[in-house]
Amino acid sequence: DNNELITALKQASDTHRLRKENHELVEKLEEQNKILLAKEAELKTLNAELEKKVEERTHELSKANARLSELAMTDPLTKLLNRRSFFEKFDHEIERSRRYNHPICIAMIDVDHFKLFNDMEGHPLGDEALKRVANLLKANIRKIDVLCRYGGEEFCLVMPETDVTTGLEICERLRNAIETTVFQGSEQKAYLTISIGISGFPEDGQNRGDLIQMADQALYAAKKAGRNRVVSGQHNASFFVS
Structure with missing residues (x-):
């Protein structure tokens, strides 16, 4: 009868709408996931650059400390021990x-x-x-x-x-x-x-x-x-x- 037809059409419409919403939601999630992955990659790059700078700075400080230690131990003219x-x-x-x-x-x-x-x-x-x-x-x-x-x-x-x-x-x-x-x-x-x-x-x-x-x-x-x-x-x- 008409009521059953209307109900069936409404259910079909709801199903289509839900599928569409679900598809849109999946697309949004995929887009957000891409953004998240890009941010993670950017963060990894920044961390790697920071670690490299810290390592370089530590090496420079180590060389400077070694130089200061050498200067404290040696005669400035002959470079022999003081x-x-x-x-x-x-x-x-x-x-x-x-x-x-x-x-x-x-x-x-x-x-x-x-x-x-x-x-x-x-x-x-x-x-x-x-x-x-x-x-x-x-x-x-x-x-x-x-x-x-x-x-x-x-x-x-x-x-x-x-x-x-x-x-x-x-x-x-x-x-x-x-x-x-x-x-x-x-x-x-x-x-x-x-x-x-x-x-x-x-x-x-x-x-x-x-x-x-x-x-x-x-x-x-x-x-x-x-x-x-x-x-x-x-x-x-x-x-x-x-």
Whole structure:
């Protein structure tokens, strides 16, 4: 009858409308999902860029801190250890040698007549000469050795697991390396020499102060004897090439 037909038509219309609404809703959901996925991709990109910037900044800070640490530990002219850092390593080597019953050889090294060279050639060439001396010393020691600029034209060297006899041989190699090197003067080539005094642990002292004092006395003896030589005060041994 008519009522049933009307009801059927209404149901069909409702079904069509619901299908249409459902289709539109699905399309909206799909569109929102696309937007969400795009936002997630954008967020991932931003996070990756942020992580990269943080990593780069952390690396820069790490390099800066390492540089500051290096500056705090080294002499600005020669790039060798400064006295404070050297003393820390020196004390550590003494304790280690005492624990394992190993010898240490200590050398005080001084550039002969350096004030005269500085006055004649000028401070810029004097600084260059000191850097050259430092590089030559560093190139002729072992990896285990500890070298510092002690002050002015003076250097100090700690040779772990080394007795005085071996220390004399090492220091003679250093002396010869400096003596045979041509340095740049203001008008002509120049030559420098070094005097070295050495002491040994444990026979010459039980602490840093005593060992440096003994090496200093040997250095004074080397200079008094004519310079350009290696002297061990306690053992009355020396090297000299005329």
